[in-house]
Amino acid sequence: MNELLEQLKALADATRLKIFKLVERQELCVCNIVPAVGLSQPTVSVHLGKLKRAGLVKERRSGQWSYYSADKEGLTRLREGLSDFLEAELEDIPEMRDLLRRLPAVCRGPARSCGPEASDNQLQSKQGE
Numbered sequence: 869m870n871e872l873l874e875q876l877k878a879l880a881d882a883t884r885l886k887i888f889k890l891v892e893r894q895e896l897c898v899c900n901i902v903p904a905v906g907l908s909q910p911t912v913s914v915h916l917g918k919l920k921r922a923g924l925v926k927e928r929r930s931g932q933w934s935y936y937s938a939d940k941e942g943l944t945r946l947r948e949g950l951s952d953f954l955e956a957e958l959e960d961i962p963e964m965r966d967l968l969r970r971l972p973a974v975c976r977g978p979a980r981s982c983g984p985e986a987s988d989n990q991l992q993s994k995q996g997e
Contacts, residue, residue: 869963871923872949875942878922883907884915891916891925892938901936 879885887901901912916936919925923942928935958964 869949869953869961871945872953875922875924875946875949878918878924881915881918884919887912887915888919888924888938891919891936892943895928895935895937897933897935899933 879888883905886905890896890901890904898909898912898916901916902909905912907915916925916927920927920936923945924939925936925942926939928937953961958968
């Protein structure tokens with residue numbers, strides 16, 4: 869879940885998302901990305917660094933130039949991680965188990981309706997049985 873979280877954080881910024889889509893299409897040098905996004909070279913480099921640390925972008929050096937492209941393996945891990953997370957039952961996600969235990973009992977049932985009115989409604993329906 870930590871890698872998924874880092875990847876999602878990296879893509880949550882509009883500029884990084886745009887830069888990622890550019891380098892997903894083709895390998896680019898920072899000097900190519902700067903005019904496309906309208907930001908300074910240091911700012912673009914910072915964004916690329918965050919994408920690289922998240923495992924979404926690869927860097928290839930050639931002399932004094934750095935070229936960036938999408939890390940296909942990182943993108944696969946993102947897709948699989950997101951799919952696994954969305955398809956998993958809450959009980960199957962270690963980080964969610966403690967949260968589930970702390971939910972009021974009324975919110976744990978299959979109806980998943982909770983709040984003060986849900987407690988009253990469920991109590992009334994049980995009394996009427």
